């Protein structure tokens with residue numbers, strides 16, 4: 104399932120299922136605890152054979168309840184289990200109290216403290232979705248305490264490593280968090296499993312079905328609902344092999360045949376002499392992504408330099424915004440500007456001219472406009488002047504630095520407790536267009552709050568993608584995918600571009616430079632269509 108639920112949404116889903124009589128809190132808790140044990144055995148098969156020793160740390164809420172289920176299950180399998188609790192068992196919520204009592208009928212419960220004897224497994228069932236503030240000192244000490252058993256001790260977190268905020272991926276207080284090798288969450292993943300510090304402290308993420316029923320909807324690539332949040336991850340059709348629904352459906356050339364104009368005409372505006380590399384990267388990516396034609400516009404003095412470096416990309420001289428008007432006709436379906444364009448008035452006037460190109464009521468949809476890099480920074484002194492130019496077929500693709508220049512109150516340093524998802528949602532609403540904030544946790548949002556998280560973390564981590572020019576390639580990819588008449592809506596295009604960008608980097612591997620990315624796309628496409 105690609106939907107991501109906040110703690111409040113998860114609570115509401117659980118309550119609705121219980122209120123409708125479809126399940127009970129106790130049944131959910133039992134399944135949650137058993138799912139953790141099953142995931143532990145799958146990750147470490149040696150632990151599923153013979154008897155071992157575990158330390159189970161239980162908290163004051165239902166996360167603790169899951170811990171008591173785990174303790175009971177392991178003991179039933181012959182393990183030696185030590186259970187410690189933070190807080191007063193008498194004040195546990197009812198379901199957790201029942202699970203505590205079931206365990207306590209035949210096993211002791213001690214307060215948090217050093218564990219006598221060596222263990223093979225430490226279970227963190229201290230806090231899950233209910234963590235609202237920094238860990239208390241006693242808990243911070245408990246999660247940091249090394250367990251006897253050395254390197255052989257495996258550490259599993261129930262729902263979340265305690266100390267991690269599952270809505271934001273932040274560690275409130277900045278310190279004190281359980282470092283897990285494996286985190287088992289329930290029903291859907293939560294934003295914090297993918298945002299910020301989440302992936303590093305979760306270790307590996309497994310999402311277990313606990314019988315709450317699937318929503319089945321909000322899959323990557325389909326039009327998202329206002330206010331929803333999902334993961335941009337592959338979606339395969341249920342019926343047989345063939346195209347992947349996502350990202351396959353977003354790549355026009357994989358799904359249809361047609362004339363080159365059916366796949367659109369993308370225009371990339373590039374910088375002056377010696378600054379054209381960024382624009383060339385974007386143009387090559389747009390062409391590889393499937394635009395039928397790509398034209399690069401550059402200042403007259405840079406024509407020769409660019410002509411020496413490009414063949415399939417067409418090239419025209421464009422001195423300023425006035426020249427732009429004369430050069431671009433109605434068949435241009437996507438425009439990309441910013442990479443290498445330079446910061447200043449010329450860029451501002453080009454952005455104004457590009458955003459003013461509208462299809463009109465009868466001509467179908469407006470051209471897609473990708474604004475990146477210098478096209479964003481040029482408006483740092485007056486972001487509102489940019490927002491006044493934008494329309495819903497525009498997309499801003501900042502990195503954190505550029506984002507902070509346009510939205511200083513939403514900048515990373517100013518976010519204080521607000522998640523990256525919320526920050527980008529606010530930015531999109533203010534800008535009146537799609538905003539994609541880059542990172543290992545790329546967040547894309549539409550003005551109505553529909554959002555998508557593309558995570559290059561866990562087994563998709565590509566640290567070698569942090570290389571000069573990679574962002575220019577992403578901007579070009581979006582323009583190229585958005586250009587065809589059959590392209591899906593812009594937020595879906597952006598999801599697909601983010602995914603392809605990372606897949607291209609993964610296919611190449613370490614040593615990658617930005618030039619390699621567009622040229623890896625054919626290999627990625629073959630796999631998508633296979």
Ligand SMILES: NC(=O)C1=CN([C@@H]2O[C@H](COP(=O)(O)OP(=O)(O)OC[C@H]3O[C@@H](n4cnc5c(N)ncnc54)[C@H](OP(=O)(O)O)[C@@H]3O)[C@@H](O)[C@H]2O)[C@@H](O)CC1
Nearest residue numbers: 117131132135164165166230231232233234235236237262
């Ligand atoms: N939803 C579902 O479908 C299912 C949920 N399940 C499980 O339930 C978990 C959620 O349970 P939960 O809501 O009881 O929250 P949990 O994380 O146990 O903590 C709440 C307690 O901690 C306290 N507290 C918080 N922060 C604190 C701090 N810094 N320092 C000290 N105390 C602090 C807080 O106190 P309060 O803030 O109210 O003062 C409250 O007492 C979920 O993660 C999953 O494991 C499964 O069983 C199956 C189905």
Ligand SMILES: [K+]
Nearest residue numbers: 227230261263
């Ligand atoms: K936990």
